[in-house]
């Protein structure tokens with residue numbers, strides 16, 4: 001970790017740490033894909049019950065860093081991650097940590113809706129089933145209904161739970177994927193451009209949902225839309241060429257950025 005880097009100092013929230021509001025603590029994280037150094041010495045505190053947006057030009061490492069937070073990079077052969085990431089103080093890369101269990105606690109929603117080729121019900125029931133979260137069918141029914149309600153999809157699908165998830169519209173499929181992700185009661189939800197494939201109405205629904213999810217979860221969202229980052233997040237991280245350049249309260253980042261690279265990006269001069 002480079003303590004002389006002002007971005008490092010900004011990204012570490014000592015007050016929140018002292019108050020126990022830090023959900024994920026990353027320190028000195030580097031990621032390589034073979035010889036490509038995609039993430040360079042990133043240290044950041046992600047707060048609980050807060051929406052954090054990752055912004056920056058294409059290829060700057062936003063998705064790569066997001067994937068570090070639930071060890072999705074483990075699934076990429078050439079990826080190598082160093083440094084330390086703690087969830088509630090526990091090192092998620094420690095030997096003995098089961099990535100599958102970790103991903104039940106740190107859920108993920110991808111850019112393209114990717115429902116399983118199963119019924120709407122079974123899509124949502126999948127995680128609770130493999131993690132043994134329901135003792136009876138009635139328990140499972142409750143989890144499915146509750147997750148679909150929280151994902152603002154219940155009313156649209158309650159009469160066709162046995163139909164395939166892939167038969168829904170794009171926006172509905174993405175809300176189904178959110179319901180699937182929240183069905184295991186994760187503590188953190190990672191969203192990689194969750195609305196980029198959706199029309200403005202479906203996008204507005206997802207944004208509203210993100211705001212509601214914040215009551216229970218810590219949400220981290222990668223977005224190419226600065227308007228979206230400004231609308232949904234309380235804190236924003238700006239990445240550039242693999243570095244975390246600036247991190248702060250979202251209004252400050254958008255109205256009074258401290259680094260000239262952030263200013264160039266938000267005013268449209270780079271990216």
Ligand SMILES: Nc1ncnc2c1ncn2[C@@H]1O[C@H](COP(=O)(O)OP(=O)(O)OP(=O)(O)O)[C@@H](O)[C@H]1O
Nearest residue numbers: 033036038057058059060061062063064065076078
């Ligand atoms: N699976 C991979 N194998 C090899 N290199 C990769 C892989 N994924 C990403 N990279 C490289 O790592 C760097 C960061 O990519 P990443 O996708 O994290 O950026 P990003 O900021 O999310 O980009 P975008 O906004 O375009 O999605 C890029 O140079 C990219 O080419």
